[in-house]
Amino acid sequence: MSNTTAPASAATTTATTDPKIRIRGLSKHFSVPGGHVVTALDSFDLDVPQGQFLTIVGPSGCGKTTFLRMLAGLESPSEGSIEVVGGTDGRPENAMVFQGDSIFPWMSVWDNAAYGLTVRGVPKAQVKETVGHYLEATGLTKFADAFPHQLSGGMRQRVSIARAFANDPEILLMDEPFSALDEQNKTLLQAELLRIWDETRKTVVFITHSVDEAVTLSDRIMVMSAQPGRAKAFIDVPFERPRDVLQLRHQPEYGEIVYDIWSQLKEEVEKAKQQADARVAPKRHGLFRR
Incomplete structure (x- = not known):
């Protein structure tokens, strides 16, 4: 099978064209009540080639949206750098499509x-x-x-x-734009997005919780770890374009790639659940204090 999984440290060397987005040593820390500091994203490097459709998957709370907001300029990195390579010729550097209504x-x-x-x-x-x-x-x-x-x-x-x-825009950023839709509308919009992307070939960074959606849309998928979020692995999606959403999902290799991604995600989802349980436990104990 032609998809490849690589450690995050090796993935930045796989681009076949010059990067449109270059990220080095990116981290994000937040202060929370009680004087604690939470590391949402830990240091990682990433190159996104011009015209690539990159999708990010990871467990809840791993920093996916924080990462996208930093790309959009809505949050500042605590450490590291984000560089968008090349001029915009008067065009906006990025546009963002959110999960909920933003019109x-x-x-x-x-x-x-x-x-x-x-x-x-x-x-x-x-x-x-x-x-x-x-x-x-x-x-x-x-x-x-x-x-x-x-x-x-x-x-x-x-x-x-x-x-x-x-x-x-130079770059299109999409944060779970179809997650609130029913399956029929989701499939229709995925097909429309693929058709428009085939026409424009814009650089896209897309976040989703749906592994099926990631494989359907992407050239490459970044799997993130549980908090603190790191780039755990990259998986190349080998299917030719243009793609038909329904026909694609009938291909045997499609199921193999979905399984590969879930194998990468399973451990991180379990870690995220353990982290969530650990945060809830002290609050439960506090209910019984006198």
Whole structure:
């Protein structure tokens, strides 16, 4: 089988193109009540090549979202560095698609999708062409004048995706964007995301708890350890593009890769559960103190 698993220390040498994202010695510490310091992320290195779709999986509480927020510039590293290589030519460095609704409720679908372009002062003709293209790509053309409260959760996420791609960022960051959706809508949006990504070939960093979703979408998967989060392993996904979501899952090799990832995750999920139980235990004892 052509997928490979490598220790985190060796994974940074596997890129076949120049990195778009270069991370060195990244750590993040948080102060918590009682004067304690929690290490959410421990030192690791990572290169993400230009145009790669990288997905991150790991147990709850391992620092996946903290890592993505640092990439987005919403959090600062405690140690280490994050470098985005190359210029943006006036385009935004990144755009982020969140798990929940992140579109403006007072704006129409069209205005939400056009927001980033409008703020940047892009000519109206270009805005019209670009927004029209991505509304069509996400199946929202007929809903251009609708407002978020008139849309289903899946359709609101389509608006978020259309807005992110329309703004033409260097890097697209996605934090469990489909986790709240039912399985049918999730599959449809995965297919649409794959289709749009095939067209743009943007550098994507995607977080999910779904191993199936990770294998379906990714070029490479980073498995993170339990807290403190570290890059435990990298798994290459060998399937050619473009991909058909349903046909892909019928391939025998698909199941082998899913099993490989779960094998990497199992120990870390068990560690995360033990950590959670240890944090709860002192609180339980405190209930019986006099």
